[in-house]
Amino acid sequence: MAKFLRVDMSSLEVKEEKLPEKYRKMGGRGLTSGFVLDEVKPDCHPLGKNNKLIFAPGMVTGTSAPSSGRISVGGKSPLTGGIKESNAGTPFAQNLARSGYKAIVIEGKPENDDKCWMLVLDSEGARLEEATVCKEKKTGATVNTLKEAYDNHDFALIGPAGEWKMAMAGICFNDPEYRASRYSGRGGLGAVMGSKGLKAIAVEKKMGKVEIENEDLFKQGQRKLVKGLRNHDVTKPGGTLNSYGTAALINVLDQAGGLPTNNFSSGTFEGAEKTSGETLAETVEKRGGKGMMGHSCHPGCIIQCSNVYPDEDGEELVSCVEYESDWSLGANLGIDNLDKIAEMINICNEVGVDTIEAGVMLGVAMEAGLAEFGDADKAIELLEEICENSALGRVLGNGASFTGKAYGVTRVPTVKDQGMPAYEPRAVKGIGITYITTPMGADHTAGYTIAPEILSVGGELDPLSPEGKAELSRAYQATTAFVDSSGYCLFTTFALLDDEEAMEGMVETVNGVLGTDYTAEEIVEEGKEILKKEREFNKRAGFTKADDRPPEFMREEKLPPHNGVFDVTDEELDSVWDF
Amino acid sequence: MVITIEVKLYANLREFHPEEPESKESFQYEMPAGSTLDDLYQELEIPEDHVKMNFVNNVKKSSGYELQEKDKVALFPPIAGG
Ligand code: SF4
Numbered sequence A: 001m002a003k004f005l006r007v008d009m010s011s012l013e014v015k016e017e018k019l020p021e022k023y024r025k026m027g028g029r030g031l032t033s034g035f036v037l038d039e040v041k042p043d044c045h046p047l048g049k050n051n052k053l054i055f056a057p058g059m060v061t062g063t064s065a066p067s068s069g070r071i072s073v074g075g076k077s078p079l080t081g082g083i084k085e086s087n088a089g090t091p092f093a094q095n096l097a098r099s100g101y102k103a104i105v106i107e108g109k110p111e112n113d114d115k116c117w118m119l120v121l122d123s124e125g126a127r128l129e130e131a132t133v134c135k136e137k138k139t140g141a142t143v144n145t146l147k148e149a150y151d152n153h154d155f156a157l158i159g160p161a162g163e164w165k166m167a168m169a170g171i172c173f174n175d176p177e178y179r180a181s182r183y184s185g186r187g188g189l190g191a192v193m194g195s196k197g198l199k200a201i202a203v204e205k206k207m208g209k210v211e212i213e214n215e216d217l218f219k220q221g222q223r224k225l226v227k228g229l230r231n232h233d234v235t236k237p238g239g240t241l242n243s244y245g246t247a248a249l250i251n252v253l254d255q256a257g258g259l260p261t262n263n264f265s266s267g268t269f270e271g272a273e274k275t276s277g278e279t280l281a282e283t284v285e286k287r288g289g290k291g292m293m294g295h296s297c298h299p300g301c302i303i304q305c306s307n308v309y310p311d312e313d314g315e316e317l318v319s320c321v322e323y324e325s326d327w328s329l330g331a332n333l334g335i336d337n338l339d340k341i342a343e344m345i346n347i348c349n350e351v352g353v354d355t356i357e358a359g360v361m362l363g364v365a366m367e368a369g370l371a372e373f374g375d376a377d378k379a380i381e382l383l384e385e386i387c388e389n390s391a392l393g394r395v396l397g398n399g400a401s402f403t404g405k406a407y408g409v410t411r412v413p414t415v416k417d418q419g420m421p422a423y424e425p426r427a428v429k430g431i432g433i434t435y436i437t438t439p440m441g442a443d444h445t446a447g448y449t450i451a452p453e454i455l456s457v458g459g460e461l462d463p464l465s466p467e468g469k470a471e472l473s474r475a476y477q478a479t480t481a482f483v484d485s486s487g488y489c490l491f492t493t494f495a496l497l498d499d500e501e502a503m504e505g506m507v508e509t510v511n512g513v514l515g516t517d518y519t520a521e522e523i524v525e526e527g528k529e530i531l532k533k534e535r536e537f538n539k540r541a542g543f544t545k546a547d548d549r550p551p552e553f554m555r556e557e558k559l560p561p562h563n564g565v566f567d568v569t570d571e572e573l574d575s576v577w578d579f
Numbered sequence B: 001m002v003i004t005i006e007v008k009l010y011a012n013l014r015e016f017h018p019e020e021p022e023s024k025e026s027f028q029y030e031m032p033a034g035s036t037l038d039d040l041y042q043e044l045e046i047p048e049d050h051v052k053m054n055f056v057n058n059v060k061k062s063s064g065y066e067l068q069e070k071d072k073v074a075l076f077p078p079i080a081g082g
Helices: A028-039 A091-098 A139-149 A186-195 A215-231 A240-246 A244-257 A278-285 A323-330 A337-349 A354-366 A378-386 A391-396 A402-406 A428-439 A471-484 A490-498 A498-515 A520-540 A554-556 A571-573 B011-018 B037-043
Strands: A001-006 A013-018 A054-059 A070-076 A083-089 A099-105 A117-122 A127-131 A153-157 A171-174 A182-185 A196-204 A293-294 A306-308 A316-318 B003-009 B028-033 B053-056 B057-059 B072-076
Touching: A013 A127, A028 A054, A028 A070, A028 A083, A028 A099, A028 A471, A028 A520, A054 A091, A070 A091, A070 A182, A070 A186, A070 A471, A070 B011, A083 A171, A083 A520, A091 A153, A091 A171, A091 A196, A099 A117, A127 A337, A139 A153, A139 A182, A139 A196, A139 A337, A171 A186, A171 A293, A171 B072, A182 A337, A215 A498, A240 A244, A240 A278, A240 A293, A244 A278, A244 A323, A244 B072, A278 A306, A278 A337, A278 B011, A316 A337, A323 A337, A323 A354, A337 A354, A337 A378, A354 A378, A354 A391, A354 A402, A378 A391, A391 A402, A391 B053, A428 A471, A428 A571, A471 A490, A471 A520, A471 A571, A471 B011, A490 A498, A498 A520, B003 B011, B011 B072, B028 B037, B037 B072
Parallel strands: A001 A099, A117 A196, B003 B072
Antiparallel strands: A001 A013, A054 A070, A054 A099, A070 A083, A083 A182, A117 A127, A153 A171, A153 A196, A171 A182, A293 A306, A306 A316, B003 B028, B053 B057, B053 B072
């Protein structure tokens, strides 16, 4: 019987329920968004008892399919007020899948918040235990404490920022070496978990096996996919993701004039080289010690894009310095020092906030005059305010839009109140359309049109032209909604887009596990169904076309070096949803 | 006629740096007028399929692009991320 867990934080009861038939062929994002639309009151307060938080591993997660240890977390976002799905790669995802539960639904809210709780899921069953010893503990210390009592488990947890219900708090997961470093960062879901008094979830390793309906088909698909990932120049061992990490994009976007710099006031950054993936890899090699490139967020990833960044003595400083964090806390703030960037990532990971939102917020704070662009020490001080839960920290901890309002800033790069990631919409039009139209708020992963617009993967398009980009964004958003449901890391798509056989293999693994007969075309239709549900939730929550618009300054201020504005018309933006 | 361009190589293309392999520094390079990016790859002995992205003066160009005096050229291997 396909089942899920329902955890009522009002009565502190945990119940096993049969998974409704309509959810049986779903996983990951499809499942979290399905639950949110069906069960969450759209007008509820995101931090109130009527919001729910849903954890769902992907369709093939927990099997031997490569790079598939991903989990989706969903709910109503305290940052955007709309639906949210935020995705992470972690052994927690694999072991939750192996527990046999397709999802965990956390609902309700305790009467008072003097205690906090953890959900334990092991061979003795599922139960809530008091976790007040970890109250307001940072993430690293929390994992270390929990690991003593639960020594064969993986964890989902929040840092103090989540307990303080800050709108940029994320949900943290351990990596294979028990670093508190993998995040469902976006959209403030950590605050939702905090509002429910839930500090952590512990899942015992390998409680069972993921059921596979058609082993032969699964194996056949797996072979094709592995071959594709091992052959593609981007995803193969020793390929660019493996050697330089995602931060190899810093120089690319800088050269494309699309690297948002000094709070989205320029598209190129003088310090790009110093903060690039090339410099990162060189530093890691030179310093040696605990540092490494080619780290994996969960066992079984072929691509291995993660890293461990060492300090000057080779001691571990943080995992990991990836493109988005490197940019948000680097170029976006005019900061060109990788050590300082790594220190800031570590502060974010420890207090439990999204690095993208933190960086975008700091850019706005710098615009407001709280620090000079380029002043890393002052930026670190501002992050420390969050850790102290000071009055200023509470403003900053609520994200870029909130900080912009507090200080009367007009250059606030957000959509639906979520900070924009590391691609400048005025220089790369398709990704701008994705930021603006996805139900998630500004999110690059929702429809990564950067692939054909900049990277020449899956086609070749002019990034500066708005021509045909609404259609492009729609297609990418639909495919992505499915990939986020499958459990595969989005980075597998770089190989899938260029290699038909690998794509076929991916679909076969899904069909093998679920007993479905999806074709490559049908998964796009499936993706569209998920998008429609998400859009419907937002509509019911009060969102209109007016929320699918860029920040005004992007229509008016010309961005160097191309000196263009965001010139996609409102009609074109709306046409993304013509399906 | 000869033109001078400025070239910068990225990621694993840095091994083809003509003066100092692995260097991240850009270099000035002379080419006959009318040369294309394809010609530049040949000159630098970069196998054609190693270059995936070209930017000239911050604008994405295809390999048939005809180089102009003082162009700033950036060559990248296949790269992706998020
Ligand atoms: S490619 Fe990177 S993010 Fe994706 S699963 Fe592998 S290590 Fe994790």
